[in-house]
Amino acid sequence: MTSSTLLLFFWIVLVTFSITSVEARKHQTKKSKPQKHQKGGNNTHDSHLPRPAPTPVPQYGSFSVLSFGAKGDGVSDDSNALIAAWKAACKVNGASVEIPSGFKFLIKPITLQGPCMPDVVLQIDGTLMAPPKVSSWSKSSLFQWINFKWVHNFTIQGTGVVDGQGSDWWTGSSSSSSIYNYLQKKSNKHMPNFKPTALRFYSSYDVTVRDIRIINSPQCHLKFDSSGGIIVDNITISSPENSPNTDGIHLQNTQNVEIHHSTIGCGDDCVSIQTGCSNVHVHHINCGPGHGISLGGLGKDRSVACVSNIIVNDITFQNTLSGVRIKTWQGGIGSVKNVSFSNIQVSNVKVPIMIDQYYCDKKSCKNQTGAVAISGVKYDQIIGTYSVQPVHLACSSDIPCKDVDLIDIQLKPSAGYQRFQHALCWNSYGKSQAPLVPSSIDYCLRRDENPVERIAKSQDRQHQC
Numbered sequence: 001m002t003s004s005t006l007l008l009f010f011w012i013v014l015v016t017f018s019i020t021s022v023e024a025r026k027h028q029t030k031k032s033k034p035q036k037h038q039k040g041g042n043n044t045h046d047s048h049l050p051r052p053a054p055t056p057v058p059q060y061g062s063f064s065v066l067s068f069g070a071k072g073d074g075v076s077d078d079s080n081a082l083i084a085a086w087k088a089a090c091k092v093n094g095a096s097v098e099i100p101s102g103f104k105f106l107i108k109p110i111t112l113q114g115p116c117m118p119d120v121v122l123q124i125d126g127t128l129m130a131p132p133k134v135s136s137w138s139k140s141s142l143f144q145w146i147n148f149k150w151v152h153n154f155t156i157q158g159t160g161v162v163d164g165q166g167s168d169w170w171t172g173s174s175s176s177s178s179i180y181n182y183l184q185k186k187s188n189k190h191m192p193n194f195k196p197t198a199l200r201f202y203s204s205y206d207v208t209v210r211d212i213r214i215i216n217s218p219q220c221h222l223k224f225d226s227s228g229g230i231i232v233d234n235i236t237i238s239s240p241e242n243s244p245n246t247d248g249i250h251l252q253n254t255q256n257v258e259i260h261h262s263t264i265g266c267g268d269d270c271v272s273i274q275t276g277c278s279n280v281h282v283h284h285i286n287c288g289p290g291h292g293i294s295l296g297g298l299g300k301d302r303s304v305a306c307v308s309n310i311i312v313n314d315i316t317f318q319n320t321l322s323g324v325r326i327k328t329w330q331g332g333i334g335s336v337k338n339v340s341f342s343n344i345q346v347s348n349v350k351v352p353i354m355i356d357q358y359y360c361d362k363k364s365c366k367n368q369t370g371a372v373a374i375s376g377v378k379y380d381q382i383i384g385t386y387s388v389q390p391v392h393l394a395c396s397s398d399i400p401c402k403d404v405d406l407i408d409i410q411l412k413p414s415a416g417y418q419r420f421q422h423a424l425c426w427n428s429y430g431k432s433q434a435p436l437v438p439s440s441i442d443y444c445l446r447r448d449e450n451p452v453e454r455i456a457k458s459q460d461r462q463h464q465c
Contacts, residue, residue, distance in 0.1 A: 063089045064098040065105065072103030074129060079108045090116035099160055101125040109141035109196065114151040114204075124158035124212050132165040134192070142192050144200035144223070151201070155208045164198040164217035170243045170267075195219035195245070205229045215239060221266065223250040224257070226276075232259040241289035243267035248290065251277045260284050269294045270320075275305040275334070282312045292322035292349070295339065297359045299332015299372040306334045306465035313342045323352035323382065327359040330396070331368030333464045339377045346384035348414045353379055355404075355428070357396040371396030377430075378405040385414040391423035391441055404430035404445055410437045 063085040066072060070081035082097070082105070089095035095117070099105060103126040112122075130145045131137060145164060148154070198217035201207055206229040213236045214221045221237045224230050230251075237248040248264035251257060253276030263286040264270040270287035273280055273295045282293060293312055298305035305328070317323045324341040346352040357371050374395065390411035395401035409432075413421060425444035436442050 061089065061092045061095045062098055063095060064100060066098075066100060066103070070103075070105055072100070072105055072126065074104035074106055074127075076106060077108060078105040079110050081105075082107055083110055083112070086112045089120055090114065092120075093117040094119045094121075096121040096123045099124045099126045099128060099158070101160065103127070104129055106131070107146065109137065109145050109147075111147040111149055112151070113149045114154070116151060116154070118153040120151070120154050122154075122156045122158075124156065124160035124162065127161045127163055130164045130166075130196075130198070130218070132168060134168050137192075137196070139192070142194040142196055144197045145218075146199050148199070148201045148204055148207075151204045151207065153206045154204065155210070156199075156212060157208070157210045158212050160212060162198055162212060162214045164196075164215065164221070164239075166195075166216045166218035166239065166243065166246070169195050169218035170240075197221070197223045197250070199223070200225065201227050201230075203227060207231070208233070210234050212236075213238070216243070217246055219245050220247040220250045220268075220272075222248065224252070224254045226253045228255045228257075230254060230257040230259075232257075233261055235262045237262070237264040237266060237270075239266045241265075241267055247272045248287075250274070251280065253277070255279050257281065258283075262286075264290065266290045273307060273310060274298070275303075275307060277310070278306075278308045280310050282310075283314045285314075286316045286318075288316075288318035288320045290320050292317060292320045292325050294322065294325040294327060295336060296325075296327040297361070298328045298336065299334060300329045302331045302333065302368070302370075304334045304464045305332055305336075305372050307336045308338050308465075310339045312340065313344075315343075316345045316347075317349050317352070317384075318347045320346075320349050321351070322354050323349045324379070325351075325354040325356070326374060326377070327354070327356045328372040328374070328396075329359055330357070330365065331370050332372040333370065335373045335375070335465050337374075337376045340380070341378065341382065342380040344382045344384075346382065346386065346411070348385055348387050350386065350388040351390075351392050352382055352384065352386050352411055353391045353393075353406075353409070355393045355395060355401055357399075357401075358394055369398045371399040373399050374401040374404075376403045377401070378407070379409060380405070380407040382408075383410045384412075386411050387414045387417045389424060390421070390438060391425065391444060393423075393425040393428040393444065395427040397427055400427040400429055402429045404428050406430070406432040406436065406441055406445060408433065408435055409441050410435055412437065 065081045065085045068081040068084040070078040085097045089097045195218040197220040200223045202225050204227045208231040210233040215238045239246045246267040248266045248270045250272045252274040255278050257280040259282045261284045270290045271293045323346045422440040423444045430445040
């Protein structure tokens, strides 16, 4: 066989082999095409395909609002970015929502809702700002600005500021609520009846708020409603003295609370403890300006009010309307019991010690029989200066205050004030213990000459709690 013939033979073999290989691959590809699942059958070929490894669920994470589109320029609406960061963090154990320092975030009224994974943190190092104009708030959002709902094991902390920008809400303000209401209607007929709280917690448990500043809320700065297991530590609350109804911390239907080592100055109560509260400990607080630390007003419109086991100690009041106060409306039902006020320093406080069972926030209120029963209240070591009256215990004529203790009370007039140096006490029963300044305090409390009838009336009121 010649060389040319041999070369032709090998070329024919090579072409034949290539065609056979292509046909074989086509046939194999057609056979290997995944078949549709038949009812009740298995796709065995699918099970051999490589699958991506499942993404592990992170156990911690940081979610900056900047990563979700926030501008942080104080003008752009960053509400949706905060909501998106919250929703992402809510799914991760131990996650944090970051409000970074150096930025101002304009946030419209929002609700940050749980339940979330445990130990979520809102880290506020920048500034959160509310809408500054009343006209920019919708009627449906007047109850609160930032609302936390159904959150558990949650912390707010940081070096930043929560700014309610409330000055536009205070038009025609006055320290007197009745005068304020009159002027407000005259000066701005379009002012809403309701004003928003800056931070509100509803039905939330094991919540800690620490280190941050809350300023200039339209109304109350920090509110806990129907909650429990609350710790407030080392915060600062600030608004002008003439900003109406701007309570610092407001508690309602909330139990097991500790508020401590904080500074509060506002236009109303530094701490307000309302019905449904028990096991509350408030200590190491600087209060002023403001209306003091108050239980109530309780029992409005003949409602049932129940407050018990309240401890307030190591407090400094400066230039406040009251010091430690219990205030109830005439005709109320329920009880205030087991309350202790101790180691209180007052400086130029109008009335350092007050029980007012004739509370009225208008020019006049209807006289009513019955009252929230008050018992087991101790005032121990209340020392400093007053500008109007040292002690004011105005208890109900129908249901007197009982088991009230006045121990080591030393109150002197502020410089330049010589008014009402005598304590005013009405229908209050208990005991006093020296030292007592002014001396009229020693005659303030009476012994009960007919305890059976009075105790029976008080117990009838308390049975509602």
